[in-house]
Amino acid sequence: MRITMRRRAVVGALAAFGIAATTVAVPGVATADDPQGPEPLAPVHTTPTDGDGAVVNETPGAWFVELETRPTAQGGKRAAVRSDHAAFRRAARDSGVEYTEREEFDALFNGFSVDMDSSQLGKLQRTEGVKAIYPMVQLSVPEPQSTSSPEMATALAMTGSDVAQNELGLSGDGIKVAVMDTGIDYEHPDFGGGEYPTERVAYGYDFVGDAYDAGSPDPAARVPQPDSDPMDCQGHGTHVAGIVGADGEVVGVAPEVTFGAYRVFGCEGSTEADIMIAAMEMALEDDMDILNMSIGSSYTWPDYPTATAADAAVDAGMIVVASIGNSGRTGVYSTGAPGVGAKSIGVASVDNTNNDAALAIAEPSGTEVPYTVLADVAAPPTSGSTDPMVHVGRGCVDTLGDELLADPAGMTALVDRGDCAFAEKYDSAVAAGATAVVIANNIPGLFNGGGVVDAGVPGVGISLASGDALKAEIEGGADVTLTWTDETTSVVSPTGGEKSDFSSYGLSPDLTLKPDLAAPGGNIHSTYPLAKGGYATLSGTSMAAPHVAGAAALLLEADPEIGTTEMRDLLQNTADPILYAGTYVETVHGQGAGLIDVPAAYAATTSVTPAKISLGESVVDRVDGEPVFEPVTTTLTVSNDSDAEVTYTMGHTTALATYGDTFAPTLSILDATAEFSADTVSVPAGGSAEVDVTIISPGLDGYQVLYGGFVEITGDDGSEISVPYAGFDGDYQDIEAITPIDLGDGTVVDVPWITRLTQCAEFVELDCIDPAGSFSEAGGETFSLQWVDGLPDYPYVVAHFDHQVEDFEISVIDGKGRSKGAFTVAADLGSLGRSETAAGIQAFVWDGTATKKKGNREVTKTLKDGDYQLRIDALKANGDRANPDHWETWTSPVFTIDRPGKGNGKGKG
Known part of the structure; x- marks a missing residue:
């Protein structure tokens, strides 16, 4: 059977024996009408990642x-x-x-x-x-959202880094910070300028060369050409380094650190994980104090090599800070390596309190109108005026059948945001003859309008307040125009201080609490290569991680004896939990311990370990089918480093929870309970004391609830310390891992399949893979295990993963369902992550061999021709190998191996 799937809806994640996998939550999510289930607060913001119709091939070579x-x-x-x-x-x-x-x-x-x-x-x-x-895995870096005048002041103020510099006298002097990224433009005046090595950028290496791109279809571009010069021609690394420690027009968090620039990207494109590890090893050899990695691979397990290498670096004495990932719009369990490592500091992002915006002037009123440029549309000129403006309504002509409220031909179209895509609004106005398009927000603040393709007409976004003011002038009969300027202005962000919607959600697939903490990463102004304008505004957890690296440099300058793991504990103890919508405590699996507070960390005389609590799953057994929820008790050690006895009072605050579909979870208010062995504890100067906290989950099974909160410890000396906790409420192994694909329009693709590849043999050509045309279901077919017409005629197992799996095995059985003697294992692939979308597929090729144990060795055998089946055995995340209920299995239809030539023993497998 062959099923036709919309190319736009299905992202092909061809995974040959070991590529990362994909997740979707179990059906049966509670709704507001279900009194037994969670009450929905709001959906977690999600957006499709395949909006351009491109199909991503993730097959590694x-x-x-x-x-x-x-x-x-x-x-x-x-x-x-x-x-x-x-x-x-x-x-x-x-x-x-x-x-x-x-x-x-x-x-x-x-x-x-x-x-x-x-x-x-x-x-x-x-x-x-x-x-x-x-x-x-291949890793890429984000493009800048816009360029603007440099400003870091508001981001510094969010974490108290400005106080650390101006009042505490900290600058990062004497601390060596490695930036593993795209290099650093060491000629930039904000880094002191000069020829490499400079006083500020004193260490480094280029591991790849300008032309390198791991994802290029050109084989020559995929070969690294290393040299000793880490000059940045891409931009991301210079921006990251500026946040750590620029000292000029931009002032970073720690403006006197010494940099090591370890370049792992070419001028464009992606890199690969082994180059990252090579750079990490050199940073260790160069005796770097802190390593910042604003790079990551989402959906991975903590045992992925970049994460375990980061752990080893921490053990060797280097503080490791890493971005947690920008996949928050794809749902929960989206954190990635190396930030998901057990000992690294995985950093989430919060939005900057202020944004820089370009400035236009409304005439005849003279009112200032800050604006952002719609994505991929050429920026307006820096002088001159628009044609007069007309209000045309929401402009959803194609999808909703709107008629424009006024004719914009030869005029500027003022369009209302909402109900259809930015591109449709822009295109509708341009098609009607508009000479400029201005989209007014429908909620407070500015926005970045994506998905718009330039049609040679300026397109900008303005705030709700500016839009209302312009409409009032138009309704009053004025000929309203906008005069473009070359100026910028600082505007308050309506989401300032909140978790950035792109910032990845935990938990880690082993239910470890990740991310660890948060820092400003949304709309951050920093340095950029001089050849690209010198300054830029970027958003991402890439921007949040260097803020933490700079903060660690300040604290290490103040106290060089702080240990590598102690630094994370200190920052978590003193972080400030952030709010959602200004009212509710943000999910712990979205923010970790919260926004770092540098002065609080500097002044802290109280500490508590562990600094975070990973609760795991709450259902530990079933009696007569009913779940048994087990509370989790953790012993906290409270230490008092002050010169006087302090009495501490225990408290507790719950945070928002999520439940339901992994890719589109819903927020809810679900209260866990905390019970303490003592409500207060007195600790002498220089001493410590223990107190037990028992967390009782909300008690909901079957809803895939991720919940959390904070243990609060308040001293009578004014000290305030908190410990985040998070867990899975229910039986974690109830989540199905291998499921059919539901495209959401009534179409269900009933994978797993046994299939063959029918086109596009060159896996490195990323744009050529279309799973609808690349694979056809092939049960009952014959494979030659040869290359035929340029394609591999091998059997592939194609599967969709709704969740990460801890172990994935493929076994060989004969056409009658019997084991092939001792030779049974085709592949044991270990843990697999989930893929990016709910419609992702993975493909695993079988080469006709199997293995068996022989003493302490494993022996491989090429099986004879004949009829076979392949069986999948997948151990669910955190599953018990001895429990058959924790394994998912699937057996393929019968297929035939028939190699060309004589003497191959056909039928005697």
């Missing part, structure tokens, strides 16, 4: 191979690691694994990165000495 001995940064002996490497090369050669070695690692990760066809993965997995294999 490169892999991490992890070996058994611990890396040297975590206590492994160098001789033992080198012995591991030599033994692997011998075993791989003996097993016939065909691969090309890319990088060799020993300090933060023990193993290799390799280029290899996915058909070799079965052999590689079973090679003696291999602990695990991970797909090589």
Whole structure:
């Protein structure tokens, strides 16, 4: 059977033996009409990620191979690691694994990165000495939203970094901060200028070269060309470094730090994870105090190599700060490595309190009209005036059949935001002859209008207040025009101080509390390469992480004895929980401990460990089918570093919860309960005391509730410390991981399939993969295990993952459902993440081999021709291997292997 799927709706995530996976929550979400379930507060904002119709191919052609001995940064002996490497090369050669070695690692990760066809993965997995294999993910950086005059002051004020500089005298002097990114424009005057190495940018290396792009269809561009000059030609790294420590027109958080610029991106495009680890190892060799990584791969487990390498760097004495990811619009469980690592500081983003906006003047009133340029539309001129303005209404001509309220031909169209896409409003006005398009917001504040394609007509967005004022002038009979200027103005953001909607939600797939804390990342003005204007405004958790790295530099300057893990605890203890809509406490799995507070961290004389509590799942058993909810008790150690006894009072505040569909969860007010072994505790000067806190979940099963709150500890000396907690309310293993795809329009794609690839053999050509045309369901068909007409004639298992899985195995059985003797395992792929969308697919190719245990070794065998089936066994996240209910299985239809030529033993498999 072949099913036709809309290319726009299905994102192809071809995953050959080990690529990250995809998630959707279980059906049956409670509604407001269900008194037993959560009361919905609001949907978490989500937007499709495939709006341009492009299908993303995520199939890796490169892999991490992890070996058994611990890396040297975590206590492994160098001789033992080198012995591991030599033994692997011998075993791989003996097993016939065909691969090309890319990088060799020993300090933060023990193993290799390799280029290899996915058909070799079965052999590689079973090679003696291999602990695990991970797909090589590609990572990209965001483009700037706009360019404007430099301003960091409001972001600094949000975290008290301005107070730390001006009143506490902290600057980051003597602290070395590594920026692993696109490089740094060290010639920029805000970094002191000069030729590399400079006084400010004193360390660094370019691992890739200008032309490098890991995702390029040009093979030459995918080959790194390293050199010693880390000059930034892309922009992201210069912007990040400016937030850490620029000192000029832009003043960063720690303006006197010394930088290491470790460049892992070319002038455009993406990089790969092994290059990141190579850069991390060099930063460690250069004795960097702090490493900032505004890079990440969403939906990954904490055991992904970039995350475990970050943990090893922390163990070796380097504070590691990483962005938590920009996939918040795709729902929960969207955090990524390396920020999801157990010991790194994973940073969420909050919006800046103020934005810079371009400025126009309304005539004849002379009123100032701040505006933003609609995405991809050329900016208006910096002088001159528009044609007179007419109000045309909402402009939803195509989708809602609107008629424009006035004819904008030869005039400026004033359009109301709402009910249809920005592009439709712009296009409708332009089609009617408008010479400029102005879209007025329908809620307070400015906005960034995306998805609009330039038609040669200026297009801008203005605030609700400006729109109302212009409409009043028009209704009063005035010929209203806008005069463009080259000026900018600072405007208050209506979402200032709130979690940025793009910032990824936790929890980590193992239910660890992530993110750890938050910092300003939405609409941040910072340095940019001189060749690109010198300054820019960008948004992302990429901008939040360097704020925390700079804050850590200030605190490390003040107290050089702060340990690498102690720094995260200190920042979490003293963070300020942020609010949603100015009223409710934001989800803990969205903000972590909250917005960092540098002066509070500097002055803190009280600390508490653990600094965060990961509760796990609340249902631990079922009796007669009914769930048994188990409270979680944690012992908190409260330490008093002041010179006097302090009595502390225990308190508790709940935060918002989410429930329902992973990709489109709903916010709700769900109260957990906290009980303390003592309501107060007195701690002598220099001493510590323990107090138990027991968290009782809301007690809802079957709704996929992620809940959280804060334990509050208030001292009679005025000290205030908080500890965030979060957990899953219910039975985590009730979430189905492998499900059909529901496209939301009544179309259900009944995967898993056994399939063949029918077009586009060159997986590196990212734009060519269309799952509707690339795969056809192939049950009952015959495969030659050869390349035919330029395509691999191999069986693929195509599946959709509604949630992360902890282990994924593919086994071989014969056409009658019987095991193939001792040789059964086709692949054991370990943990898989979820993909970006609810309509993602993963494809796993089988090469006709299987394995069995032989003593301490695994032996691989090429199976004979004949009839076969492939069986999936997937262990649910945090599942018990011994519990069959925690495994999901699927068995393919029968298919036939028939290799060309004689003597292949057809039918005797």
